[in-house]
Amino acid sequence: MGTHVIKMPDIGEGIAEVELSQWHVKVGDLVVEDQVLADVMTDKAMVDIPSPVHGKVIALGGQPGEVMAVGSVLISIEVEGAGNLKESAAPAPVKEAPVAPKVEAAVESKPAATATPRPAAVCQGPMVAREADERPLASPAVRKHALDLGIQLRLVRGSGPAGRVLHEDLEAYLAQGQSNASAPAAAAYAQRHDEEQIQVIGMRRKIAQRMQDATQRAAHFSYVEEIDVTAIEELRAHLNEKHGASRGKLTLLPFLVRALVVALRDFPQMNARYDDEAQVITRLGAVHVGVATQSDVGLMVPVVRHAEARSLWDSAAEISRLANAARNGKASRDELSGSTITLTSLGALGGIVSTPVLNLPEVAIVGVNKIVERPMVVKGQVVIRKMMNLSSSFDHRVVDGMDAALFIQAIRGLLEQPATLFVE
Structure with missing residues (x-):
């Protein structure tokens, strides 16, 4: 040996x-x-x-x-x-290829298949006997899936290498009727005294360090504005109906990227990085838009480079490519760095208001909330309109409140009158 x-x-x-x-x-x-x-x-x-x-x-x-x-x-x-x-x-x-959510930015989805197909899991018995403190092998995606299903991983037989628990094993476990849903109703009201300690390591530690650093170093302030997106949603639906099959479907994100590009022409101070140690602000002509993306290992910000030179479909394709690369763990270091301003969205989970944290050394981040239909008064008449809030944060050390408000108002005007996005 x-x-x-x-x-x-x-x-x-x-x-x-x-x-x-x-x-x-x-x-x-x-x-x-x-x-x-x-x-x-x-x-x-x-x-x-x-x-x-x-x-x-x-x-x-x-x-x-x-x-x-x-x-x-x-x-x-x-x-x-x-x-x-x-x-x-x-x-x-x-x-690693973590779970890939389906839609733009930070939205939930079902687990995606990896590049190498796995054989279907075969349930080799109702459950596995493990010690109470034994931690079975499983990816973060499988652990979250098990948590969502109410399954204790230590009871699931793993069919992967070295007994690793796969998504298929969870499905096989449920098929055997061993899910928590099959337990007696009284069990739902039983007292619980279990505890779990989770070490903050890997991506989660990196995120924690960056968030703490950003909130300690920058003077955050947030500004929220309501936007009527009825017209731009109608334009998006029209373009998807006419060109979706040949060019791909458009989400709202490419329009938001375009609005950022146009608005930044009049507000270059937002497209900047601040070196607080050297006390130097660098304003950039190139617009490199970071798109906050939720992956199975944590929040990542892939960068759409030179957004100022991209069409709607070019931006859409690049956003999709980068988001998939980030979620699958295949984004390069260059693709995850160098942004000049960040766009963050929780999609349908966006809520009414949020207070996004700056992606230092940037000085501005634009947060997108969900679209809702509400009755609004238009020219004296009550009509149903599609409304959305932008919740944005700025570094008050270098961005004045008035400039931040005017910048968001400029974006609002562009989105409410979408033809102006393309008038040069």
Whole structure:
């Protein structure tokens, strides 16, 4: 028998260290080539580390949440024969494919299929006996799915590598009638005394650090404006009916991106970055719009570069491409950095008002709330109109309240009179 020692691979892009986010194996497990051993977290993306060999895990090189240098020992695997006795880096890491929501920005959806099709799960019994404190292997998407269904993961038999629980296993479990819904009605009123401690690591820790940094360093103020989007929704429906089959369907986001581009011509101070240490404001001619996107591992902000040079359909295609890349863990570092202003939306879950947090070092973020039909007075008549609020935040250190209000009013005018979006 020999020992194959795998070092933390060089993920590229000048990264010298990464955070170990999650192990998918434990000491004593048998692994096969290309089986995912661990997830590691860079500044922006979650990356899968696969095994280059078949063998048995004999040592793990770190704990989840630990920051490890590139080249440090990640895992030791016992292999048959002499083995590869020299230390080696893991094969090229593969970015994880988390759940992909369906619509724009930060909206919920059903889990999407990964690039490699998985065999259908076969339920091998009603449940699995695990210790109460044993944490079964499962992706964040599967854990959330189980939580939504009211299923205790420790009771579900996993059909994936190393017993990993898959979405199919949850469905098989429900099919066996073992969901919480089948429990006696009295169980719904039973006292509960369980607790769960969740370590803040990986993407969630990065998000927490950035949000804390933004709220501590910037002087946030928010401004909310009501917009009548009836006309632009009619235009969007017309364009989709006429060109949707050949050019793709348009959501509201490309129109919002276009409105930002046009409004920023008169308010260049909003398309800027503020270096508070150097006390320098950099205004940019290029409009690189960050589109806040919810992924299975947390909030990401892929960037639509040079939005000022894009048509509606070009913007729509790029937003869709970037959102899918972010949700599937395939967005590059360049695609997740360099924005000059951010657009954030919760889609149908957008609520009435929100207070978005700035994406430093930017000085403005425009938040989109949901569209609702309401009775409005138009020319003395009560009519039903489609209304939407924009809830936007600014850095009061460099943006005056009057300028922020005028900027949002300019966007409002463009959206309420959509022909002006295209008049040069």
